[in-house]
Structures are given as C-alpha cells and as structure tokens.
Amino acid sequence: xSDTDNMATTETLTSPACYTTVDHKLKMVTNEVPMxxxxxxxxxxxxxxxxxxxxxxxxxxxxxxxxxxxxxxxxGHESSGIVLAVGPxxxxxxxxxxxxxxxxxxxxxxxxxxxxxGRYNACPDVTFYSTPPVHGLLTRYHLHPQGWLHKIPDxxxxxxxSMLEPLSVALAGxxxxxxxxxxxxxxxxxxxxxxxxxxxxxxxxxxxxxxxxIDKGRLEFAKKLVxxxxxxxVSHDAVPQDVAGEIRSYLGPGNEEGALGxxxxxxxxxxxxxxxxxxxxxxxxxxxxxxxxxKDSMDVPFMHLSxxxxxxxxxxxxxxxxxxxxxxxxEGLINLKPLVTHRYALEQAVDALHTASTxxxxxxxxxxxxxxxxxxxx
Numbered sequence: 381x382s383d384t385d386n387m388a389t390t391e392t393l394t395s396p397a398c399y400t401t402v403d404h405k406l407k408m409v410t411n412e413v414p415m416x417x418x419x420x421x422x423x424x425x426x427x428x429x430x431x432x433x434x435x436x437x438x439x440x441x442x443x444x445x446x447x448x449x450x451x452x453x454x455x456g457h458e459s460s461g462i463v464l465a466v467g468p469x470x471x472x473x474x475x476x477x478x479x480x481x482x483x484x485x486x487x488x489x490x491x492x493x494x495x496x497x498g499r500y501n502a503c504p505d506v507t508f509y510s511t512p513p514v515h516g517l518l519t520r521y522h523l524h525p526q527g528w529l530h531k532i533p534d535x536x537x538x539x540x541x542s543m544l545e546p547l548s549v550a551l552a553g554x555x556x557x558x559x560x561x562x563x564x565x566x567x568x569x570x571x572x573x574x575x576x577x578x579x580x581x582x583x584x585x586x587x588x589x590x591x592x593x594i595d596k597g598r599l600e601f602a603k604k605l606v607x608x609x610x611x612x613x614v615s616h617d618a619v620p621q622d623v624a625g626e627i628r629s630y631l632g633p634g635n636e637e638g639a640l641g642x643x644x645x646x647x648x649x650x651x652x653x654x655x656x657x658x659x660x661x662x663x664x665x666x667x668x669x670x671x672x673x674x675k676d677s678m679d680v681p682f683m684h685l686s687x688x689x690x691x692x693x694x695x696x697x698x699x700x701x702x703x704x705x706x707x708x709x710x711e712g713l714i715n716l717k718p719l720v721t722h723r724y725a726l727e728q729a730v731d732a733l734h735t736a737s738t739x740x741x742x743x744x745x746x747x748x749x750x751x752x753x754x755x756x757x758x
Contacts, residue, residue, distance in 0.1 A: 391415060393422075393757070397519035398729035398748075399452045400438040406730045409452070413521040416467035420523045423479060424754050427538035428518050429458035429546070429720075430736040430746040432571065433673070434510065438733060442512075443673060449512050455733070456518025456748075457483035457510035460532065460541025462755050470526045479529040480541040481517060482548075482702050483509040488527070501552075501697040508697075518729055520750055530702040533710050539747050543576075543716045544705045546745075549671065550576040551705060552698035554584065557644055557669035561585035564641075566627055566661050569648035570598040572745050573671055575605060575719060577646055582606050583713045590630050590642070592623065592657065597742055605718055620653055624660035641666060650674030656681060659690060667691045719745040726750040 392412045399409050416422045433443060434455040442448040463477040473479070486495050486503035494502040510516030532541045550573060559565060565586040567574050570593035581589050590610040591602050599611040610630045614623055628641055643666050645658035650672030658668045659681055668690060685692060708714040721744045724732035729748050736746040 393521045395519050395521040396726060397454050397515070398456065398726075398733070399454050399515075400449060401452055402441065402449055404439055404441060406438060406733055407452075408727070408730060411519065413519075413523060416465055416470070416523055418467045419469045419526045420467040421463055421470055421473050421479075421526050421529055422465040423461040423481065423522050423524055423529070424464050424750065425459050425461040425481075425517055425519060425522050426750055426752070426755075427460050427542040428456045428748045429539075429542045429572075430456075430733055430748065431458055431546070432573075433457075434516075434518075435733065435737045436673075437510075437512070439737065445676060447511050451513075453512055454515030454518060455510055456516035457508070458542045458545040459483070459517040459522070460538045460544070461522070463529075464521070464755070464757050466526070472526050473529060473531075478532050478534070478536075478538070478541070480532050480544045480702060480706070481509075481522070481524055482528045482530060483517065483545065484697060485509075485525055485528045499699055501699040518726075518748060520726060520754060530706060532706060536706065536709055537717075538749070539720055540709055540716050542747070543719065543745065544702060544709070546572055546576050547580075547705045547709070547714065547716065548698040548701035549573055549695075550580045551701045551708075553577065553646065553669055553671045553695050554580050556693060556695055557646060557667060559584050559586055559644055562587060563643045564631055565589050566642045566645040566658060567591040567648060568645065568654040568658050569593060569672060570595070570602045570611075571648060572719060574646075574648035575602060575744065576714075576716070577648060577671070578602060578606050578609060579714050579716075581646075582608065583708070586644075588630060590627050592627070592654070595739065598744070601744060614654075614657070618653070620656035621660050623657045627657070627661045640664075643667070644669065646671060648672050652678050659685060659692075662688065662690045664688045665690070667693060669693045669695070671695060720747050722746040724748050 395413045460480045485507045486500035487505040563586045592612045641663035647658045647670045
C-alpha cells in the first residue's frame with residue numbers, strides 16, 4: 381500500500397501534546413487528531429519555539445483580563461512542519477509541502493470590519509492557537525485551515541520556519557513604528573523579541589542602535605549577534621532618567637545628555653521602569669513603541685510625553701507579515717539561526733519549558749523538535 385493510500389484510510393492519529401493546568405503545572409497528554417476535512421490541512425509539526433507567553437500562561441494562568449487558563453490548556457504557537465494530508469477542498473497544498481503556521485485565524489467575513497479592511501489581527505472572533513480556550517501547536521499532528529499556512533523554501537529550516545512568528549511580531553512593530561534608514565533606535569530588553577527587533581533594525585539601516593537589559597549575558601549575546609550595537613546594562617534599582625542619560629551618551633557629538641535623544645525607542649519588556657526609560661531617552665517629537673506585554677495598568681510620565689510631543693504607540697499581534705518574513709530569511713537579510721540556544725525532543729517539552737523559564741540557563745530561544753520518522757503517516 382502506498383503512503384497516499386495510507387493517508388486516505390487512516391481515521392485518527394495519536395498525538396502527544398504539552399499542556400498547562402489551572403494549578404500552574406505542566407504535563408504531557410495524548411490527543412486523537414482526525415484526518416482533514418474541507419479546507420483543513422494535516423501538518424506534522426516539526427519545530428515549535430517556546431514563547432514568553434507560553435511561560436506566562438503556565439506560571440500566571442492568564443495574560444490580561446480576557447486570556448485566562450480555565451482548564452487544561454495546550455501551549456505553543458511558534459511552529460512549522462510538513463504537510464501529511466489535505467482535505468478534499470484544499471487547492472494550495474499537497475503532502476510533502478514544508479510550511480510555517482500562522483497561528484491566528486480570523487473569521488474572514490465581509491461583515492467583520494477588521495477582516496474586511498485588512499487588519500485581521502483585531503478580529504473579535506479570531507481563533508488564535510495557544511490562547512485560551514484554543515489549544516496550541518506544541519503537539520505532533522495539527523489540523524490547520526489552508527489559508528493560514530505559508531510554504532517555506534528549502535533554504536529555510538523548520539527551526540527558522542517556527543521563528544517566523546517572533547519575526548512577524550518585530551516586523552509588525554517596526555512597520556507601525558516607522559523606522560527609517562539612519563534613525564537612532566533604542567531597544568529595551570534583549571530577550572528573543574528584543575533580539576529579533578535588533579536584527580530587523582540593523583537590516584533596516586538604523587544607526588546607532590542601543591539595546592538594554594538587566595542580564596549581562598543577554599547583552600553579550602546581543603553584541604555577538606549585531607557587533608555594531610551599543611549595550612547598556614541596567615540594574616534592578618536603576619532610575620529611568622539616569623539610564624536615559626547613559627543611553628544619550630552613545631548618540632555622538634551634538635547629542636550629549638540633555639540634548640536630542642533617540643528618534644525611536646522600542647520597549648520589548650512591558651515593564652513600567654523600562655517603558656519610562658524609553659520615554660526619557662526620546663528626543664522632542666520622537667516615538668516610543670511598546671511591543672512588550674505587561675500589567676493591566678501602568679503609570680506613565682504624562683506631562684513629559686506631552687511637553688516633548690513624544691508619541692506612544694502599541695501593537696496587537698500582526699497581520700500580513702509571513703510572506704515578508706519568509707523573503708527576509710530566505711534572501712539572507714535576517715539570520716535567525718543564532719537565536720536557538722537549546723533543543724529538546726517533543727517528549728521532553730516539559731523540560732524545555734523549565735529551561736526557557738530559568739534565567740540561569742542562558743536560554744534565548746528554546747526549540748522543541750519532532751522526529752522526521754513521523755513525516756509519513758502510519
């Protein structure tokens with residue numbers, strides 16, 4: 381019997397997956413995944429990166445007031461894999477295609493203002509895999525609608541394919557932040573999103589680029605990733621205005637402390653003191669763009685923003701970023717490979733999340749991989 385015949389006769393597949401619980405524990409479970417119907421595509425998930433939101437749902441049980449873990453919940457949304465089978469209405473994919481998975485699936489209805497106008501990240505009826513109550517992609521087999529898969533070329537690995545998701549976060553942010561060639565840019569936070577933002581700013585021609593963090597090791601990693609970057613180590617009790625003064629000292633002649641400041645500051649932490657540092661580092665008429673996720677409410681130096689005409693902007697996920705992200709990686713403008721510091725098998729996903737959540741591990745991007753032997757259905 382051929383592989384194609386096998387695909388046609390298999391009714392369900394047993395799929396291990398990593399879940400968190402309402403009492404903040406992690407566990408491996410086994411699910412049954414049916415064969416694809418309609419426009420569904422069955423994907424063997426080959427690589428999934430651990431995101432900070434996965435750790436947040438595990439340790440804190442929620443992000444904001446609406447994304448709340450209320451039962452056992454599947455994690456993971458940074459994924460890529462290979463197509464194993466397709467539903468009868470699928471026209472864009474076939475078995476063997478290598479794909480990156482866009483985890484947010486909006487309603488797509490003409491009656492939805494945001495879908496109709498192209499800002500589908502704001503769709504109120506979006507299905508976002510790994511955001512409660514929708515289980516995530518940290519599993520072996522996953523059914524996904526064909527419209528939200530993206531073919532990846534052979535020169536993009538599955539690991540890179542999974543990191544198109546954090547790259548999409550950075551691309552969406554920098555598009556809204558309007559970074560330009562030669563802009564002075566500050567990046568607050570040298571975690572995975574901060575480092576991808578650093579790569580994007582360098583590719584966009586920003587200079588100088590200054591990046592901050594409280595972890596010396598992460599700043600050393602940033603310097604290796606982009607040697608031209610300036611790094612600023614921030615102590616836990618640092619005063620934001622003082623940190624801003626140090627940042628300004630990197631901006632060259634005619635831009636000493638008290639003078640201009642950066643044109644754009646991107647906060648990738650969501651921490652109040654870091655956002656304050658970004659604000660105080662900006663020049664008159666500059667922009668502060670917050671990518672990081674933080675508390676429900678935050679104090680900001682309102683009158684400083686007002687008196688200096690500093691714009692404060694935000695983003696919510698992304699839209700229409702995957703094709704651009706694929707081009708940037710495939711053409712070599714963005715190199716995501718150095719970001720992967722730790723690798724685990726799918727069966728070790730619990731260990732992977734512990735590593736990703738432990739600062740002493742030195743983890744930047746922890747990757748969970750599944751064996752190629754599952755590329756053919758049983």
